[in-house]
Amino acid sequence: MNTASVSLGASASSQSRLMQLALAAFLGIFVMGFVGFSHIDAVHNAAHDYRHSMGFPCH
């Protein structure tokens, strides 16, 4: 697969790049985990149809 010739934030140092991308990925995982995998009843009930529709483990 071809990679993009331009990268996001190429002027950032490689360590800072790694940190920022990791932070973004963890933020994404946290959001998915909270909405789709939380055991809090109110959160489960609010996103109930969504969880089933995504095939997330539910109930």
Add this chain to the structure above:
Amino acid sequence: MTLFRNVVFIAAIAGLVAGVALACMQAYATVPLILKAEVYEQAGGGHDHAAAPATPAENAAGMTAMSSAAPAPAEAMAPAEDEGWAPADGFERFGFSVVANIVTGIGFALVLVAVSEFAGGIGNWRQGLFWGLAGFAAFTLAPGLGLPPELPAMPAADLVQRQLWWWATVVATAAGLGLIVFRRSLPLVALAVALIVAPHIVGAPQPDSFETAIPEGLHHQFVVAVTLTNLVFWLVLGAVVGVVRGRFTGTATSLRDSFA
């Protein structure tokens, strides 16, 4: 933190677009099937929730209706009022589904953009389609093989174990796909295949009994609907990331310099 801000910006747009698209598809394809299943669920004595403790007195009320549906062990039957707040049926319930779709759409997009940046980034909508296919394989296909999308009232194993297996399968499949695409060595490809296959050899947590009041046809329809709506969601997500990222990088040497 400019890179972080740019990733969040692109993910927010892509997640919003793909989330709205998915919510619309769900309204027609999956939610009607869930509502149908809930009719069987209610006939079976209310909302099953494995995490809720069983209360014998309240269970008795549901038992007569439950006799037609074999009760799954380890599944406690809890009356609806014990489950805390829930959105009212109709518009409110749909509204919360839409919000959940958009919020998690942005979550999926954050992961997709962040991971793809390590590999050089998604340059255009066509590359985005392939990244979307990979996301679909990792987040829907692979976990769906061991844990098919369930309808309400279907028997299932312990929730925490299923969630752990789900995440482990997603990570292993994504790592395997990454190795296949980005590493050109045969041993690593063999490792990749092993990673993709391993979760299914270990096996997903399964319920003790598969008996359910839900007709098999309804469930099959649901599995197809979930799989296809998710396929379209991932294709849209990947393509929009490619378009948005491409628009903002343009001909500048880096996105950071072009719009940060």
